[in-house]
Amino acid sequence: MINIEPVAAPGAPLARRNPVAKVAAALVFSFTLLATLDPVAPAIAIAIELAVLPLFGIGYRVLARRALPLLLSAAGILVTLVLFAADRSGRVLLDVGPVLVSTGVLLTALGLVLRVFAVALPGVIVFATTDPTDLADALIQNAKAPARFAIGALAAFRLVPLLGQEWQMISMARRARGVDAGRNPVAKLRLFASTAFALLVGAIRRGTRLAVAMDARGFDAGTPRTVARRQRFTRADTLLITGAVVLAGAALTTSVLLGTFRPLIG
Amino acid sequence: MNSTTDTSRWRTIDIVVASVIAVAFGVIFWAWGLVWSATEGAFAFFPPAQTLLYGVWLMPAVIGGLVIRKPGAALYCETVAAVLSALLGSQWAGTVIPQGIVQGIGAELAFAAFRYRSFRLPTAMLAGALTGLSAALFDFFVWNVDYALADYRIPYALLTIVSATVIAGAGGWLLTRALANTGVLDRFPVAQDRALI
Amino acid sequence: MGEVSLRGFGWRHAGRRAWAVRGVDLRVEAGERVLLLGPSGAGKSTLLSALAGLLPEDSGEQEGVVEIDGLDPRKGRERVGIVFQDPETQLVMARCGDDVAFGLENRGVPTDEIWPRVDEALHRVGFPYPRDRNTAALSGGEQQRLALASALALRPELLLLDEPTANLDPAGADLVRQAVAGALDADTTLILVEHRVAEALPLVDRVVVLEPGGGVRADGTPEAVFAAHGAALAAEGVWVPGHPITPRPATAAPGDLLLTADRLGLPPRLGSTDLAVRAGEALAVRGPNGAGKSTLALLLGGLLRPGTGRVTASAELAGADHRTPPHRWRAPALARRIGSVFQDPEHQFVTSTVFDELALGPRRTGQPEAAVKETVAGLLERLRLARLAAANPYTLSGGEARRLSVATALATAPRLLICDEPTFGQDRRTWQELVDLFADLRDAGHGVVAVTHDADFVAALADRTVTLHRAGDGDR
Numbered sequence: 001m002i003n004i005e006p007v008a009a010p011g012a013p014l015a016r017r018n019p020v021a022k023v024a025a026a027l028v029f030s031f032t033l034l035a036t037l038d039p040v041a042p043a044i045a046i047a048i049e050l051a052v053l054p055l056f057g058i059g060y061r062v063l064a065r066r067a068l069p070l071l072l073s074a075a076g077i078l079v080t081l082v083l084f085a086a087d088r089s090g091r092v093l094l095d096v097g098p099v100l101v102s103t104g105v106l107l108t109a110l111g112l113v114l115r116v117f118a119v120a121l122p123g124v125i126v127f128a129t130t131d132p133t134d135l136a137d138a139l140i141q142n143a144k145a146p147a148r149f150a151i152g153a154l155a156a157f158r159l160v161p162l163l164g165q166e167w168q169m170i171s172m173a174r175r176a177r178g179v180d181a182g183r184n185p186v187a188k189l190r191l192f193a194s195t196a197f198a199l200l201v202g203a204i205r206r207g208t209r210l211a212v213a214m215d216a217r218g219f220d221a222g223t224p225r226t227v228a229r230r231q232r233f234t235r236a237d238t239l240l241i242t243g244a245v246v247l248a249g250a251a252l253t254t255s256v257l258l259g260t261f262r263p264l265i266g
Numbered sequence: 267m268n269s270t271t272d273t274s275r276w277r278t279i280d281i282v283v284a285s286v287i288a289v290a291f292g293v294i295f296w297a298w299g300l301v302w303s304a305t306e307g308a309f310a311f312f313p314p315a316q317t318l319l320y321g322v323w324l325m326p327a328v329i330g331g332l333v334i335r336k337p338g339a340a341l342y343c344e345t346v347a348a349v350l351s352a353l354l355g356s357q358w359a360g361t362v363i364p365q366g367i368v369q370g371i372g373a374e375l376a377f378a379a380f381r382y383r384s385f386r387l388p389t390a391m392l393a394g395a396l397t398g399l400s401a402a403l404f405d406f407f408v409w410n411v412d413y414a415l416a417d418y419r420i421p422y423a424l425l426t427i428v429s430a431t432v433i434a435g436a437g438g439w440l441l442t443r444a445l446a447n448t449g450v451l452d453r454f455p456v457a458q459d460r461a462l463i
Numbered sequence: 464m465g466e467v468s469l470r471g472f473g474w475r476h477a478g479r480r481a482w483a484v485r486g487v488d489l490r491v492e493a494g495e496r497v498l499l500l501g502p503s504g505a506g507k508s509t510l511l512s513a514l515a516g517l518l519p520e521d522s523g524e525q526e527g528v529v530e531i532d533g534l535d536p537r538k539g540r541e542r543v544g545i546v547f548q549d550p551e552t553q554l555v556m557a558r559c560g561d562d563v564a565f566g567l568e569n570r571g572v573p574t575d576e577i578w579p580r581v582d583e584a585l586h587r588v589g590f591p592y593p594r595d596r597n598t599a600a601l602s603g604g605e606q607q608r609l610a611l612a613s614a615l616a617l618r619p620e621l622l623l624l625d626e627p628t629a630n631l632d633p634a635g636a637d638l639v640r641q642a643v644a645g646a647l648d649a650d651t652t653l654i655l656v657e658h659r660v661a662e663a664l665p666l667v668d669r670v671v672v673l674e675p676g677g678g679v680r681a682d683g684t685p686e687a688v689f690a691a692h693g694a695a696l697a698a699e700g701v702w703v704p705g706h707p708i709t710p711r712p713a714t715a716a717p718g719d720l721l722l723t724a725d726r727l728g729l730p731p732r733l734g735s736t737d738l739a740v741r742a743g744e745a746l747a748v749r750g751p752n753g754a755g756k757s758t759l760a761l762l763l764g765g766l767l768r769p770g771t772g773r774v775t776a777s778a779e780l781a782g783a784d785h786r787t788p789p790h791r792w793r794a795p796a797l798a799r800r801i802g803s804v805f806q807d808p809e810h811q812f813v814t815s816t817v818f819d820e821l822a823l824g825p826r827r828t829g830q831p832e833a834a835v836k837e838t839v840a841g842l843l844e845r846l847r848l849a850r851l852a853a854a855n856p857y858t859l860s861g862g863e864a865r866r867l868s869v870a871t872a873l874a875t876a877p878r879l880l881i882c883d884e885p886t887f888g889q890d891r892r893t894w895q896e897l898v899d900l901f902a903d904l905r906d907a908g909h910g911v912v913a914v915t916h917d918a919d920f921v922a923a924l925a926d927r928t929v930t931l932h933r934a935g936d937g938d939r
């Protein structure tokens with residue numbers, strides 16, 4: 001089942017930080033790392049990410065489960081690189097048809113795989129510890145996001161698990177009426193498409209009704225809105241963002257000093 | 267109730283339905299994994315299939331623009347879709363957000379070029395092509411730098427644009443028309459072109 | 464304040480030729496408690512939406528005038544609180560407390576007043592959970608109460624309730640009615656739509672009956688209205704108290720075994736349950752909200768895979784297929800043998816017109832087109848849906864949608880029919896027709912399983928009753 005609730009212990013010191021600060025820190029950290037293609041800087045970054053994990057209240061096992069899809073993309077990178085690497089220097093280890101594995105290729109692959117992990121993990125960590133409601137509140141109060149849009153999006157997010165259930169309901173309704181695909185893959189694809197379409201129609205219908213319900217409770221009536229829950233942006237939040245900048249910078253600097261730095265452009 | 271003559275202001279229903287379109291695509295992707303869990307792994311090793319999925323992922327931008335018909339709709343839909351996939355724990359997590367914004371801007375430019383007055387098939391295909399282009403540029407410079415230029419990076423970028431034009435552009439246009447025919451979009455301008463029963 | 468005034472009011476939904484309501488002249492003074500009655504499809508829900516200012520200009524055509532305290536309701540929304548027929552569609556936030564606070568934030572209530580008002584509203588409706596409870600984890604009855612709290616927190620001058628107790632177990636319905644009674648201030652105007660008149664009467668001091676063609680049929684104190692028009696209203700479909708219904712007990716002893724459930728369960732939704740259904744028998748399944756009745760219905764209907772135990776079909780029902788459990792049958796075979804009516808009718812709709820909806824099952828089970836047309840025409844006539852044949856199923860009124868969903872399951876003439884709350888939201892006339900329809904099926908040798916909270920329905924039709932208990936409420 002789809003779940004958008006946070007998985008972290010809510011009391012952990014960094015999990016408690018302002019959601020806007022957390023997202024900003026993750027983005028800054030990730031994007032600084034995008035600047036290089038070498039394996040050293042991302043390796044340092046991953047070490048940092050794993051070290052701060054307990055401060056976010058996430059267990060290593062939970063992170064591993066959330067990051068599982070990353071392994072799949074790592075495998076994808078490896079295969080694509082073996083076939084299409086730009087730099088095929090170094091000692092050749094294997095050469096069969098289009099497949100050419102050299103030490104240079106392996107080094108590049110290592111760099112790219114580490115880079116994917118290093119860049120993605122901050123986001124995984126932050127979103128695993130952030131409740132959508134708090135994020136919307138903070139976006140409105142601390143990032144000056146337009147309230148109507150943030151709340152409209154939030155109301156739609158609430159439908160995610162419901163739409164997951166709806167998918168099952170639609171499938172059952174079809175079966176009850178004699179519609180199924182059996183083992184035929186083409187029929188299966190057609191049934192998938194028509195179920196997806198029904199889900200989309202149902203979602204939009206829910207959306208229109210939800211909009212009516214929101215209007216019924218005075219949403220967008222022109223009165224200035226107040227907030228039930230204050231989100232504060234404190235010194236600790238500024239520190240979190242600064243910390244992210246400093247640590248990402250440190251990873252890059254180390255890589256430059258070691259002479260491994262390979263800038264993305266140039 | 268805001269007046270229907272003020273065409274650029276978003277009504278509540280515009281905001282919620284735009285968000286819901288983005289969210290529903292997130293759920294459809296999730297269901298795709300559920301239905302095809304056996305074949306899912308294969309996609310990682312089969313680049314053309316990946317770009318096919320890419321076109322689908324760009325659909326919210328085009329559909330959002332076509333349904334809502336207001337400035338910012340395409341950008342908003344694609345951004346919300348990106349935030350959702352980050353929240354659901356997509357493998358790209360935080361980085362999908364800027365990526366979504368970049369992709370949304372592509373489609374937004376196409377609708378803006380027609381001053382939000384034309385929503386016909388060619389406009390939709392242009393919107394698809396431009397989202398594809400912005401997506402391709404992002405990938406070209408951010409993710410694919412280490413791959414061979416002629417053998418991989420350029421074909422990948424071209425495939426992305428073609429897939430976006432066909433699937434997100436033309437496909438999005440057809441899907442919007444099919445949605446209008448079901449009657450759920452009756453409170454939107456798309457459905458006003460529809461014959462009443 | 465909270466005065467309602469309607470003069471020659473009418474509304475026609477976009478895309479419809481017929482008016483949903485028309486020619487309504489009505490004044491309701493501040494502090495009055497009104498019960499709004501009328502047969503299914505008479506336009507009650509539409510009228511409430513109009514009063515709440517929720518019929519946007521672009522969604523239909525209006526006639527005449529509707530005013531709250533002399534204002535267009537679209538401009539005076541802060542005076543009105545509404546609870547819709549379907550509570551699930553009106554929850555906005557993920558946490559219960561936030562959902563109540565949402566309206567207060569929109570009204571600009573100062574931050575430090577919000578939470579005390581939220582707590583007060585939740586307390587008034589007897590909401591049992593803390594504020595941070597997830598709204599998706601509530602049962603239907605709890606959602607209903609939360610929606611009521613959200614409306615009450617705004618301290619509306621006019622409170623509109625549309626069938627607030629449909630789908631609730633009797634105890635839950637009592638609680639909601641008590642909550643409404645306790646939550647009204649002396650000067651709050653109440654307009655309540657409810658088919659089951661007897662249960663609503665303690666809450667109201669005036670009854671207004673809508674005429675389906677247009678206008679107001681009767682208006683006055685309950686005693687006066689029912690004394691003057693009782694028999695005529697009952698014949699037209701209003702549940703007038705003191706007009707008994709015709710029971711339909713079985714005319715013959717039950718026949719062969721059709722379906723058996725052995726220690727059937729799906730934790731945590733349903734604990735182990737034993738059950739047998741025979742041909743020519745109507746079996747009622749009852750139990751409180753959340754006991755697992757709907758889950759049981761889906762399991763028996765071959766739509767869910769059992770978690771524990773098993774469902775076995777007899778050779779009488781399944782022929783050579785009786786060795787495989789129903790959830791493994793191919794769909795067309797399943798539809799021919801077991802028909803399912805879902806609790807939420809909208810979950811069941813697959814096509815975009817009422818006609819296609821009815822034709823789908825017969826077509827999939829391989830009936831020739833002429834026979835399909837005949838079956839569909841017969842069902843449309845019998846359940847009074849003929850004028851809606853071209854309408855989209857999702858635009859039907861609550862009662863019409865329910866009738867359509869029952870009709871779709873009947874269309875393939877399955878040997879066994881499993882219905883989840885088949886009679887909720889029905890006026891008296893349609894209710895009696897549904898009872899007759901099920902009774903005729905049973906007497907023709909079909910098996911009927913009905914999940915229901917409706918005690919009248921059980922009394923009129925059921926030959927046997929199985930009661931489920933909520934897990935943790937003692938033995939099953």
Ligand SMILES: Nc1ncnc2c1ncn2[C@@H]1O[C@H](COP(=O)(O)OP(=O)(O)OP(=O)(O)O)[C@@H](O)[C@H]1O
Nearest residue numbers: 476483503504505506507508509858859860861862
């Ligand atoms: N959104 C809509 N679009 C088109 N027609 C509609 C829509 N909603 C309701 N109608 C039609 O308007 C008529 C009145 O519907 P309404 O829901 O007001 O009835 P009701 O009195 O509340 O009935 P019930 O007791 O069954 O709930 C019905 O014939 C229905 O089909």
Ligand SMILES: Nc1ncnc2c1ncn2[C@@H]1O[C@H](COP(=O)(O)OP(=O)(O)OP(=O)(O)O)[C@@H](O)[C@H]1O
Nearest residue numbers: 165602603731732751752753754755756757758759
């Ligand atoms: N799809 C689902 N996934 C998980 N839990 C569910 C699901 N559907 C229902 N439940 C839970 O299982 C329990 C039984 O639900 P079910 O709908 O079968 O109850 P019910 O007896 O039909 O109640 P009601 O009278 O309110 O219709 C409830 O506690 C419910 O919250």
Ligand SMILES: [Mg+2]
Nearest residue numbers: 508548860861
């Ligand atoms: Mg109604």
Ligand SMILES: [Mg+2]
Nearest residue numbers: 756757806883
């Ligand atoms: Mg149920």
